[in-house]
Amino acid sequence: MPLVRYRFTFRAREAGVLRAFGGSAWRGVFGHALKRVVCAMRLRPCTGCPLIDGCAYPAVFEGHRPAPDPTVRPAGVDLAAVPYVFAPDHRGDVAFAAGDAVTTVLTLVGGANARLVYVVRAMAEAGLAGVGPARARLDLARVEALDGLDAVAGELVHDGGDHCVPASPRRPGRAPLGRCVEATLRTPLRLRIGGDLVTPALFRPAHLVGAAIRRVSALAALHGDGPIEADYAALKRAGEAATFVHAVLRWHEQTRFSARQRMAMQMGGLVGTCRIDLGDAADALVPWLSLAQWVGAGKGASMGMGDFRLTAAAS
Numbered sequence: 230m231p232l233v234r235y236r237f238t239f240r241a242r243e244a245g246v247l248r249a250f251g252g253s254a255w256r257g258v259f260g261h262a263l264k265r266v267v268c269a270m271r272l273r274p275c276t277g278c279p280l281i282d283g284c285a286y287p288a289v290f291e292g293h294r295p296a297p298d299p300t301v302r303p304a305g306v307d308l309a310a311v312p313y314v315f316a317p318d319h320r321g322d323v324a325f326a327a328g329d330a331v332t333t334v335l336t337l338v339g340g341a342n343a344r345l346v347y348v349v350r351a352m353a354e355a356g357l358a359g360v361g362p363a364r365a366r367l368d369l370a371r372v373e374a375l376d377g378l379d380a381v382a383g384e385l386v387h388d389g390g391d392h393c394v395p396a397s398p399r400r401p402g403r404a405p406l407g408r409c410v411e412a413t414l415r416t417p418l419r420l421r422i423g424g425d426l427v428t429p430a431l432f433r434p435a436h437l438v439g440a441a442i443r444r445v446s447a448l449a450a451l452h453g454d455g456p457i458e459a460d461y462a463a464l465k466r467a468g469e470a471a472t473f474v475h476a477v478l479r480w481h482e483q484t485r486f487s488a489r490q491r492m493a494m495q496m497g498g499l500v501g502t503c504r505i506d507l508g509d510a511a512d513a514l515v516p517w518l519s520l521a522q523w524v525g526a527g528k529g530a531s532m533g534m535g536d537f538r539l540t541a542a543a544s
Contacts, residue, residue: 230454231398233336233399235386236334236372237369238332238369238370239330239332240328240331240370241325241327241331241365241366242327242366243363244324245363246322246323246362246363248322248483249483250533252315252333252529253533255317255335256532258360259315259355263286264290267347275287275291289337291311292452310451311531312341313338313348314336314525314530314531314533315333315334315335316334317332317333317334320416334375335348336524338448338452338453339448340452341452342396342398346393349372371385371389373386379538401520401523402519406515407511408509409506409541410507410540411503411540411541412437412504412505412518413539417500418526419496419498419527420432420499420527421528422436428480432478433473434468434473434507435465435468437505438517440526440535441521445517445521464510464513467513471505472506472508473504474504474542475504476501476502476503478501478502480499481497482495482497484496498528504542518539522537522538522539
């Protein structure tokens, strides 16, 4: 699953604030801006548009693929998985003054990376349109391709002018983890099982493992190198055999406004830490969990929800 993780750095024209876990705000302004930048059909709906197969907006923002072949979409794959993930650099509300730097991280998966020039233009337009409750305007100053999952610096791919060259996609390797791992849920992990939300009391290691496998398999099948051949039944059994060593989790509620539905929506989920014994099948599960760190898991992953990190831990 080739991908590139980019950091966008803006300079604020005026004071403003970004709410905690602000990926939904970035996704909203980015989507509107991308359509304005690339649409040649006066912003008509994409459905039925004769240009849909070649347009950057449906390809990137909606995850559209030309003439899909149902034979390459395995059963259970989330067909709504889109090839981008916002991951704001802050976990709480952040106030900024005029002249301050404002950053966000955006991961592009598969072919979306080839359309970076449109993405950069749309992010610049999104910043000028204003973000946050006060719609504070931002000027895009630079874009860097980050070398690692939590890298602090990287390769400059856009300098605020005309220079914009996509970085070469990378295929993240397996993290150096063993049988026992410490999982930190950094943004709300929102999962449903049988239609019910998974609360701290109901959460089990199998829920995180299953969400990671579903997320990675969907992105690989729809936007990466193709479906991942694996014994998914065996992986499910391995996930169900994993156990908690300890867990300190809580429910974090947050509200986002959906412009499409014109209403406020509750988008809470699990945050906290847990130590998991992956059991004898750790070698089979770790690659999936490692890769899911780059793209999140659960509901709202494209807007930064379900962001987690793993470290090796003693059993």
